[in-house]
Amino acid sequence: MKRLSPLFFFVLAFNFITLPAVAENKSPAVDKREVLVLTPMQREHVLDEMRALLTGIQNILGALAEDDMKAVADIARPLGSSMAGKAEDHLKGILPKHFMQLGMAAHQDFDSIATLAESGADSKAVLSELNRSMNKCQACHAHYQIYPLKSSAREEKNSHHGH
Numbered sequence: 001m002k003r004l005s006p007l008f009f010f011v012l013a014f015n016f017i018t019l020p021a022v023a024e025n026k027s028p029a030v031d032k033r034e035v036l037v038l039t040p041m042q043r044e045h046v047l048d049e050m051r052a053l054l055t056g057i058q059n060i061l062g063a064l065a066e067d068d069m070k071a072v073a074d075i076a077r078p079l080g081s082s083m084a085g086k087a088e089d090h091l092k093g094i095l096p097k098h099f100m101q102l103g104m105a106a107h108q109d110f111d112s113i114a115t116l117a118e119s120g121a122d123s124k125a126v127l128s129e130l131n132r133s134m135n136k137c138q139a140c141h142a143h144y145q146i147y148p149l150k151s152s153a154r155e156e157k158n159s160h161h162g163h
């Protein structure tokens with residue numbers, strides 16, 4: 001049998017050592033967006049809010065397709081600045097000002113969507129406002145990534161020592 005070349009071992013080592021590390025860390029060397037380092041709890045808090053926004057938009061589109069403006073307002077209102085007030089208080093010192101401003105602007109757009117829907121606007125006007133609002137989703141996602149704080153692994157290990 002032919003001897004395995006050193007290159008084979010190099011490639012093998014690369015796959016086992018390097019690729020999992022990149023996958024776990026979402027290495028900024030690959031993803032060039034600005035890194036926000038958050039604890040797992042803070043990260044979950046932000047992403048939970050994100051998922052609520054996506055679900056909300058889907059439900060708003062469903063309600064618009066039915067021309068149900070009352071439903072549009074009911075869905076949009078809780079995604080407005082009231083949501084930002086609750087969620088962002090304890091992240092204020094941690095997240096950059098630009099991030100907080102973009103986030104607040106996105107929430108305010110949902111206030112406008114709710115107000116439009118309540119004041120008898122047609123679905124085209126609401127869609128146009130939704131489109132404007134989603135520029136903020138797009139702008140922020142293009143700019144930032146979340147990088148979970150590594151110390152969580154240490155904390156978990158320590159808590160296991162107690163048992």
Ligand code: HEC
Pocket residue numbers: 047048050051053054057099100102103106133134136137138140141144145146147
């Ligand atoms: C102020 C910044 C900002 C705004 C505005 C924003 N997002 Fe995000 N969103 C983020 C960041 C940062 C992430 C994590 C991205 C990463 O780490 O790759 C994220 C992740 C997400 C995710 C993935 C959630 C998960 O479970 O992984 C969804 C869905 C999402 N955003 C939807 C939205 C929608 C819809 C909007 C607009 C209505 C929006 N976001 C507006 C910053 C923002």
